[in-house]
């Protein structure tokens with residue numbers, strides 16, 4: 001089942017005097033249960049592509065269909081709701097609301113979706129234990145390590161059962177051990193919950209764990225390979 | 231997580247900034263309220279002074295008297311009209327008054343004065359001149375004797391400053407001399423012994439007596455028991471002259487009045503000016519003194535009066551004073567405006583800083599699905615809370631000060647008091663109890679907040695998520 005379809009998508013920036021084709025004719029699709037990474041040199045368009053898929057940005061050409069929604073047809077406020085319902089985001093850093101506890105951060109989207117309190121609590125606990133942080137549910141982000149914060153972010157992204165999770169260089173600020181722990185958790189969630197993950201990364205450790213590696217260069221897909229682990 | 235919970239937590243993430251911002255609002259509100267209270271309280275006192283010592287709340291006059299205040303525009307008191315006016319539910323008494331100019335002389339000094347003729351027994355129901363009788367006076371002799379008593383603190387020095395001053399009550403004497411409350415009991419008997427001023431007052435039966443203002447008394451060097459010569463022009467050009475023994479001296483607080491004040495019985499004044507049965511005005515004393523009731527009373531009585539007579543309110547009669555106060559009021563409002571402008575910039579600075587600091591966070595929140603409206607609501611609530619915190623603290627902080635300042639008006643001591651008196655003001659700064667002016671301060675702060683909130687709401691709606699995330 002196709003979760004994301006990208007048809008001949010362009011994203012051009014005219015901000016400076018030169019025109020930058022950040023995404024230059026990309027056609028791709030992602031299946032449910034994918035664990036895909038997008039790699040490529042700096043400036044190759046990874047972040048731009050992820051923003052387009054997540055409905056944070058609009059293509060200047062082509063079309064993106066996510067879970068049956070043509071993103072170009074959604075109004076700005078509908079796009080926000082679309083993201084709340086269908087996309088889980090994990091950013092490189094500064095993912096969490098500093099004044100909320102880990103538990104409240106994980107439950108944040110659930111409360112935006114108006115989940116009843118009991119259900120929300122149960123789901124939050126479930127997610128926190130899935131990322132191995134049940135005992136830190138009362139901690140504020142400032143009291144957590146960078147790796148723990150990223151795990152809370154993954155738990156939040158997953159809590160509302162989105163269509164897929166977009167993560168732009170989620171391990172970039174982490175040491176090896178924290179990065180491995182985070183990857184273990186994501187691989188497990190991908191297996192257990194059939195959750196679709198789409199990453200961008202420079203991190204060789206992430207590439208090693210991926211089952212699909214898409215390589216971008218100058219805004220174009222130059223390779224798209226399935227990887228079989230053992 | 232409710233919006234207000236998030237707002238409340240955000241409030242305390244930068245505790246110091248929140249407190250500084252709230253504190254700046256607090257100080258603005260606090261000082262503005264105290265300033266207003268003093269200012270409005272002072273006006274109120276001035277108005278009360280002219281009303282009680284001179285104009286009353288309402289006056290019955292000849293229609294032309296206000297434009298040309300002379301004897302030619304006087305009228306004959308008609309007992310029928312008077313009793314019909316007294317029948318009005320809001321009227322308690324009608325007190326005829328004959329008022330004109332004269333030249334007063336005692337010894338070699340002369341002064342143009344204002345002669346007021348009224349029934350002294352009746353006067354108390356409309357004006358309050360009797361309470362202005364001088365009871366204590368720091369004559370040079372009294373000052374010498376008091377200094378010999380070795381009084382504590384600054385009092386001996388202050389005695390020199392206030393030599394020859396007069397006082398209508400003990401309270402002002404004590405405070406002006408800087409006497410400590412704890413010493414009052416000890417010193418009061420001494421003050422009474424040396425400074426009590428033997429003063430008298432008119433009765434309706436008196437003929438040939440006058441009560442004069444303390445300023446006039448000083449100027450013409452005439453005191454109780456001295457003879458005052460009045461000369462002027464009576465009704466229809468008759469000449470007016472008379473001799474009066476000064477029976478009492480009053481302190482009329484408004485210096486323009488005090489320096490020219492001569493009070494006779496109504497009969498003496500009518501005789502002096504050859505105007506039997508006449509009055510230049512009649513003070514109508516009333517129960518309810520607010521503007522609405524005064525106007526209603528005036529309008530009710532209109533039909534009783536006929537064409538020649540009108541009723542004037544104190545505001546009509548004191549238009550000049552009201553104008554002056556209005557001008558002063560404007561300059562006060564400008565001061566407060568500047569105060570608030572400074573605060574507005576402070577609040578705006580906080581808002582700008584807060585919005586810049588949290589741009590990334592806002593980008594993240596909108597990315598993960600928080601509607602911009604909801605975000606804007608949370609931020610607005612945050613700022614409203616800071617503002618209201620400041621306003622509430624300012625109002626709460628000012629209340630005890632204002633109530634204290636009302637119950638125990640600030641009285642100046644020493645040189646400061648002397649300066650006030652020399653400029654013709656009572657050295658007293660009464661405060662006005664909370665009134666609509668309180669509401670205005672709150673409204674102004676809310677308006678400032680509203681502008682700041684509108685600014686940040688606009689910022690939120692214009693937020694470009696991608697740029698915010700890259701920041």
Ligand SMILES: Nc1ncnc2c1ncn2[C@@H]1O[C@H](COP(=O)(O)OP(=O)(O)OP(=O)(O)O)[C@@H](O)[C@H]1O
Pocket residue numbers: 013014015016020021022040041042043044045046047048049
């Ligand atoms: N808002 C923007 N305005 C102008 N140019 C932009 C903007 N965002 C991205 N670009 C340009 O688009 C190109 C692709 O940028 P993008 O951020 O997608 O690269 P990336 O692959 O994510 O790089 P990195 O690995 O460094 O994160 C770059 O040349 C970049 O300068």
Ligand SMILES: [Mg+2]
Pocket residue numbers: 046047048168
């Ligand atoms: Mg990038």
